[in-house]
Amino acid sequence: MTAKSLRLVIGGILLVVALAILPLLAIDVPGVLPGPTYTPGTLQLLAFALLIAALALTYRMMFGLAGLLSFGHALFFAAGAYGLAMTLEAFGPAEWPSALVFTVAIAVTLVLGFVLAATVGALALRVTGISFAMVTLAFAQAGSVLIRRNPGSATGGDEGLALDTAHVPPELVGVVDTRNLYWVALGILVLVYLIVLSVEKSRAGHVAEAIRENELRVRVIGLRPYNVKLLVFIAASVLASVAGMGYLLLQSGAAPRIATADFTLTLLVIVVLGGVGARWGAIVGGIVYTLLDQRLTALAGSDAIAALPDILRVPLSEPLFILGTLFVLVVLFLPGGIAGLPARIATGRKQHPAEPEETVDA
Amino acid sequence: MSGPVADEPILSVRNLYGRIAGQQVVEDVSFDVPATGVTALLGRNGVGKTSTIKSILGLIDRTGEVRLAGERIDRAPTHRIVQRGVAYVPEDREVFGSLTVAENLRLAERDRSPRRELVASLFPDLEARREQRAGTLSGGQQQMVSLARALVNENRLLLVDEPTKGLAPRIVDEVADALAEAARTAPILLVEQNLLVVRRLAERVVVLSSGRVVFTGPAEELLDDHDRVQRFLGVHDEREAA
Amino acid sequence: MDTLVLLLITGLGLGALYFLVASGLSLIYGLMGVLNFAHGAFLTIAAFLGWEAGRRISDGTWTGLAISALVGILVGATVAVLTEVLIIRRLYERHIEQALVTVGISLAAVALFEGIWGTDPIYTDRPAWLTQTTEILGARIPNDRFLLIACAALVLGGIVLFLRRTRYGLIIRAGVENRHMVTALGIDVRRSFTLVFAIGGAAAGLGGVLASVYYGYVSAHLGSVLLIFAFIVTVIGGLGSLTGAAIASVLVAVLQQFANFYLGGTGDLVVVVLLAAVLLIRPRGLMGKAA
Known part of the structure; x- marks a missing residue:
């Protein structure tokens, strides 16, 4: 391990520790957080x-690493x-015992998720590029329709589905225990990060990267891109x-x-906003997006906005309008996203998109 | 045609580099194309002949200096270069298969008075098939369409890429005839594997090897030197190459 | 029999709507390689402004509707052209980024529409005849279906004529097949990019006004719903093929109607299954060029 990567690991561990003790502190960041860090709302x-950062990280692994532009990732989150x-x-x-039921339920869900992913992936990956995006969109659309249709009253339809807490450990239920759920969420993020990291550093990860750059060449050297993808x-x-699953516990329910x-x-926006090139870009993107979304909503309802003339008030009171516009601007003027900022500042503003680095023709 | 200076090259390429998807495919290529006659661009397969032509036209990313009759064209977009009188006959024809022969030709017309009679007399076969979809034509006929698209305008330079590739010997002769006729109207830079065709048409040759120019000179000087033909092009003699 | 006729004609009417959106999507993708997520927004803004104009001049009459349609077409075309010139063009040849900015535009646009016109559907007035039915072979067909079918047929005919009879049409057809070769013939293909956006935007704009007739309301999400089906239609028909889009529009919509009626409201699912099947058996779609 080099000194640089050692520093990175230590930095990462310190960051996780810092995040982990947040609920025990009373840090207040007015304008960014709704209240001090120990309050349940915050x-x-x-x-x-x-x-959302964890979810964005998984999306980035597909889109950023393997170049798979999926429009159906929500399906698996919902699953x-x-x-x-x-x-x-x-x-x-x-x-x-309740704990056993809870564990078995999680295991069953994981297996279901795996089977669903293997099925959809096996089918969708038979086509590439825009067609792949469309098949994944179609499957996700089917899932979305199914959930809304509420077959056998299983999904709750438009109302969503409330979490049945009978077998959920009591530590994970209720407003007082929000900090436990916070730790669960942090744990999920760390777990996802480590697995994503190990996939990316594995041989398969390198091959996936090579496929994104040039699928033909990978085929020529005798590897099957299909399996890796x-x-x-x-x-x-x-x-x-x-x-x-973390979302279900945190929200005490699932919404269609x-x-x-x-x-x-939205995930795509997050990943591009954060920067497709870097893992931490997806994490920063996820956190920035969620906070922005929440704060912009709060801002939208504020008196300052209400006092503005219509032409300013209407757009400013729509968080998605601001985020969508921001996204367009990032794609146009900041190709590396937030994660690309340090490099851009370091090299000056020379590397404006003069030439396409890689044109991904469908 | 009276050019300003008789021996000024119509095309001059200096330190041309070309990239496809970040990969260098043309490396530091420099050569001239004289204002008359046919210049053949030769080299083994995959050496970057097609990429050189595409770089000249701006169809792939390029850097370096390219002059057409003294004027820089290496910054201009493809359509402007073509509008200045550079016609392109691509490798594999690239006719529009879903369009009719007549539509293919009409699309290519950019002069006020296109030379339809010339094209009709050069390719009588196409006249009879004007309303046929180009995609249903034979390879030879498609090559005729591709050549006709270039010759329907008045050009200062023709860039012709492997016009006889994959064609039957009889058709090869026809294409060579048409090219000989075309050479009377404008200078040609020709990429060609068939050395018999090269010997028949070309006055000068430029040989590329691993992306660079390794020989420029009269066509006979190279073609009569079996040793160099073997070394540069990897073939023993013209018959084998044909 | 009468149910069959009703389902068929209603399917055709819905197919007409799909076609008005899908025709532009397909041409834009075919020529430029841009997957245009903003197309639904073109439709929605045209529907809103068309409705605003129509109701101010003559609400619920044919004149009002004609004005709505005219305004819708103009708005759709204008917004589409602005999108192409101001945003898409800056990302020339970078297809993923182009698709991404259109995603951003669509998200921002829907939010903006919600801000201006609210989140609830606004019910619209229509000429009385459109709310009535006509009996054909025993089936009582809502009259608005005929309007939709006639308009889509006119648009199809108009675009086909344009593509067949004009030089720009020729350039677009050639460009869909091989954009680079068009440039290599000395033609500035980018000008036709703006043109297909204008055509696609105009068709979507008309589609927006007609959608408000079909559904009886305008809403900020009018475009998003139709867009997903138009995407499916475009892919099934073959990206870049206008005929393919027309055939697939009818196929998808009719199938949807039949499945909704006979298979317990599973129309949407059946369409998705159809898409998956087409992509797996024939990835380039019914009429698309080979990938």
Whole structure:
């Protein structure tokens, strides 16, 4: 291990520790956080941001590493949330202890997520480029329609599905225990990060990267891009369902919104906003996006905005308008996203998009 | 045609580099194309002949200096270069398969008075097939369409890439005839594997090896030197290359 | 029999809407390689402004509707052209980034529309005839279906004529097949990029006004819903093929209607299954060029 990577590891550990003790501190960042860091409202928001960061990290692994532009990632997040909620509701032998039921339900959901990911991935990866994006969109759309249609009253339809807490450990239920949920979310983020890291550093990860650059060359040297892409797809999707399970616990329920194409598009926005080139870009993107979204919503309802003339008030009171516009500006003027900022500042403003680095023709 | 200076080259390429998806495919290539006759661009397969032509036209990213009759064209977009009188006959024809022959030709017309009679007399076969979709033509006929698209305008330079590739010997002769005719109207830079065709048409040759120019000179000087032909082009004699 | 006719004609009417969105999507993708997520926003803004103009001049009459349609077409075309010239063009040849900015535009646009016109659908007035039905072979067909079908047929005919009979049409057809070779013939293909955006935007704009007739309301999400189906139609028909888009529009919409009626409201699912099947069996779509 080189000195630089050692510093990075130590920095990472310190960062995680710092995040872990946040609920014990009373840090107040006016304008960014709704209240001091130990309050349930703030912890709820932070935990949500961490989960979205984890989800964005899995999306980046597909899009940034393997070049797979999926419009269906929300499906797997929703599969985790709805899968766990439905398993907990449907299954629970009275003689089993709650903890066992809870563990088994998580395992069942993981298996479901894996089977779903393997099926969708195996089918969708038979096509590439824009067609791949479309197949994934179609599958996600099917999932979204199913959830809204509420077959056998299993998904709750438009109302969403409330978490059946009978078998959920009591430490993870209730407003007072928000900080436990915060730690769970942090744990999920760290877990996802480590797995993503190990996939990216593995041989498969390098091959996936090579495929993104030049699929033909990979084929020529005798590797099967399909298998590698499938592996990355399944890993990212299963991890997305893990994040989905965290979301279910945190929100005490699942809403149909998380299965929509718009939700996937939001992920895409997050990843590009943070910077496709770097893992930490996805994490920063996820956290910045969630906080921005929340604060912009709060801002939208504020008196300062209400006092503005219509032409300013209307756009400013729509968080998604601001985020969408911001996104367009980032794609146009800041190709590396937030993660690309340090390098851009270091090299001056020379590297404006004069030439396409890689044109991905579908 | 009376150029300003008789021996000024129509095309001069200096230190040309070309990249496709970040990969260097043309490296420091320099050569001239004289204002008359046919200049052949030769080299083994994959040496960057097609990429050189595409770099000249700006179809791939390039840096370096390219002058057309003294004027820089290395910054201009492809369509402007073509509008200045550089016609392109690409490798593999690239006719528009879903368009008719007539539509292919009409699309290519950029002069006020296109030379339709010349094209009709050069390629009588195409006249009969004007309303046929180009995609349904034979390879030879498609090559005729591709040549006709270039010759329908008045050009200062023709860039012709492997016009006889994959064609039957009889068709090769026809294409060579058409090229000989075309050479009377404008100078040609020709990429060609068939050395018989090269010997028949070309006055000068430029040889590329690993992206660089390794020989420039009269065509006979190279073609009569079996040793160099073997070394540069990897073939024993013209018959084998054909 | 009468149910069959009703489903068929209703399907055709819905297919007409899909086609108005998909035609532009398909041409834009075919020529430029841009997957245009903003297309739904073009439709929605045209529907809103068309409705605003129509109701101010003559609400619920044919004149009002004609004005709505005219305004819708103009707005759709203008917004599309502005999008292409101001934003898409800066990312020339970078297809992923181009798709990404259109995603951003669509998110921002929907939010803005919600801010201006609210989140709830606004019910619109229509000429009385459109709310009535006509009996054909025993089936009572809502009259608005005929309007939709007629308009889509006119648009299809108009675009086909334009593509077949004009030089720009020729350039677009050639460009869909091989954009680089068009440039290599000395043609500035970028000008036709703006043109296909204008055509696509105009068709979507008309589609927006007609969608408000079909659904009976305008809402900020009008475009997003139609866009997903238009994408599916475009892919099934073959990206870049206008005929393919027309055939697939009808196929998808009719299938959707039949599945909704006979298979317990599973229309959306059946369409998705169809898409997956087409992509797996014939990835380039019904009429698309070979990938």
